[in-house]
Amino acid sequence: MLEELEKNLGYTFADKSLLENALTHSSYANEMKKHSCGSNERLEFLGDAVLGIISAEYLYFHHTRVPEGELTRLRASMVCERSLQGFARTVELGRWLRLGRGEENTGGRERSSILADAFEAVIAAIYIDGGFPAAKRFVTRFADSFFAAHLENGRRDYKTExxxxxxxxxxxxxxxxxxxxxxxxxxxxxxxxxxxNNNCIGAGRGGSKKEAEQMAAREALSLMGQ
Structure with a gap:
């Protein structure tokens, strides 16, 4: 039943119950109490932490010339609800969610918060089932394109400023x-x-003259309090 989702995820679970748990919203778990069906909330908690360390590690090693403040901003932009629900939609996670009748009838499969939480729960499920390397491979699929786009579109033009x-x-x-x-x-x-006016107001290093000029302008702006 879940083979199609596993194909979308690029990961096959040894323990299918972990994936089922990751897809179980609290509304469904509450309706199915007598069947001892737990929600994905605990997995979501763990997945949030795993996502945080993987995204931080990715940025640290893949973007060595990006300053700390920018790294923090980029990581925050990836782990926010808006981004996570977008990742969830790319693997069609909403199709497979287990929702209570109320959530099902009010569009829960498309609700951003539910999708984002389920995506974090899936990360945790992969982490438990396959270890950190498996979770890292999964998250890296999304990190590659996400950070490339944000670094290109979101970088400040310090020289122009x-x-x-x-x-x-x-x-x-x-x-x-x-x-x-x-x-x-x-x-x-x-x-x-x-x-x-012949006075040095900033200096910067870079792998190209253009990048070094941007870093020099950034330091000048920082010293100006900008």
Whole structure:
């Protein structure tokens, strides 16, 4: 019965009852008390923690030049309800939920909170059934595309922000100066300073001159309290 869902998930459970538990909403469990059917709430609790460490580890090792504040923002954006319900929809999780009659009749299969909670419960079920490596492989499927898109679309343009501030004062001159290079050709690092009227107001490193300029502008903005 659940083979199609397992195919969508990319994981086959040794213990099918774990998956069934992950799909069981509290409304269904309450109606089926006499059958000792537990809800997915405990799994959701565990899944939230597992998702948090996997997403943090992914960001730390895959995006080594992203500053801590941005890492925190990115992780929060992935583990929020809006993102999780989107992941749940990609694997058609709503089709397989076990809901009570009330939730079934009021559109529970499409409710964002229910889908997000069930997705976290599935992560926990995979973690218990196959260990951390299995849960990590599952979450990484979603992390790859999610973080790539958010880093591309959500990255601040620090150079433009700094330029707009400087332009408010006529006659101010902003200049980026390459002051150093290090490392082999295949992994070169650049050091750039940003100067305002020949005074250094920030410095940054990066794998390209463009990235180093962005980091220099970021430091300048930070020192300005922006």
């Amino acid at each position: 700094l330029q707009e501030i400087v332009q408010k004062n006529h006659g101010e001159k902003l200049e980026y100066v390459l002051v150093g290079e290090s490392g082999p050709d295949h992994d070169k690092q650049f050091l750039v300073e940003v100067h305002l």
